Amino acid sequence: MRPILGFLAGLVFGLGLILSGMSNPAKVLNFLDIFGAWDPSLAFVMGGAVVTTFLGYRLAWRRPAPVLLPDFDIPRRGAIDTPLLAGAALFGIGWGLGGFCPGPAWTALPLAAPGTLVFIPAMLAGIWAGRRLKSSPAPALRS
Amino acid sequence: MLPVTPTDFTPWASLGGGILIGLSAVMVMALFGRIAGIVGITQGAVTAADRDWRIAFIAGLIGAPLLWLLASGSFPAQTVSGNLPMMALAGLLVGTGTALGSGCTSGHGVCGLARLSPRSLAAVATFMACAALTVFVLRHVAGGAA
Numbered sequence: 001m002r003p004i005l006g007f008l009a010g011l012v013f014g015l016g017l018i019l020s021g022m023s024n025p026a027k028v029l030n031f032l033d034i035f036g037a038w039d040p041s042l043a044f045v046m047g048g049a050v051v052t053t054f055l056g057y058r059l060a061w062r063r064p065a066p067v068l069l070p071d072f073d074i075p076r077r078g079a080i081d082t083p084l085l086a087g088a089a090l091f092g093i094g095w096g097l098g099g100f101c102p103g104p105a106w107t108a109l110p111l112a113a114p115g116t117l118v119f120i121p122a123m124l125a126g127i128w129a130g131r132r133l134k135s136s137p138a139p140a141l142r143s
Numbered sequence: 144m145l146p147v148t149p150t151d152f153t154p155w156a157s158l159g160g161g162i163l164i165g166l167s168a169v170m171v172m173a174l175f176g177r178i179a180g181i182v183g184i185t186q187g188a189v190t191a192a193d194r195d196w197r198i199a200f201i202a203g204l205i206g207a208p209l210l211w212l213l214a215s216g217s218f219p220a221q222t223v224s225g226n227l228p229m230m231a232l233a234g235l236l237v238g239t240g241t242a243l244g245s246g247c248t249s250g251h252g253v254c255g256l257a258r259l260s261p262r263s264l265a266a267v268a269t270f271m272a273c274a275a276l277t278v279f280v281l282r283h284v285a286g287g288a289a
Contacts, residue, residue, distance in 0.1 A: 026221075
């Protein structure tokens with residue numbers, strides 16, 4: 001049951017990315033180009049997604065536990081620290097360069113554009129590196 | 144230089160797509176009790192004890208354009224840069240940054256803002272500003288084509 005419903009949730013997410021235009025890097029880059037070819041569509045994606053999630057979470061949390069796993073696993077309210085802000089800054093630069101964030105990159109995979117086939121392995125390598133960096137003892141990246 | 148592909152303003156399709164993304168995030172919370180952050184799900188697909196649904200979720204993301212193709216007769220419109228060194232750098236930065244910063248557009252942007260998390264709000268403001276600045280520099284400062 002878990003894999004079937006997991007697949008279904010991924011499919012709905014992916015269709016949302018496609019319908020919204022978020023899966024097209026050209027649309028993302030134009031959204032980010034406020035002083036140029038600005039296309040504000042993605043503000044509507046964000047608005048629709050956040051409001052739906054805000055309302056739906058409150059319904060989901062009425063149950064004592066999720067349907068298919070024993071407990072809710074929700075991030076604790078931590079501090080706004082250096083890894084958070086440095087990571088977000090690096091991500092923003094990469095997003096502005098390629099127009100891909102992680103979800104749209106996965107949905108782009110079957111279209112097999114050369115840029116996508118280069119982006120995804122690089123992203124996976126980056127995730128591995130980022131995890132190591134986050135758990136490293138480097139004082140500059142510890143909160 | 145960075146070529147600019149014009150795109151149409153699509154408020155209704157984008158709103159509808161956003162609602163679908165939100166419904167998926169609610170499914171993940173109601174069924175699995177987890178945040179629907181794509182980077183978190185990707186990491187957990189390798190390392191987490193509950194990796195079965197995570198692997199299936201990513202398979203669903205990859206399956207979406209195929210379903211779109213079956214239903215509409217064509218793949219979704221998409222323009223990906225052919226500048227491969229730049230795309231490699233972009234992928235590396237996106238992966239490193241989202242793992243270090245504990246979230247991406249979905250984890251911080253959708254789920255974090257819906258939870259009214261101050262950490263996510265700070266992350267979203269930072270990555271939006273950095274992304275817009277990057278596009279500004281590429282298109283309008285570094286002799287961009289716009």
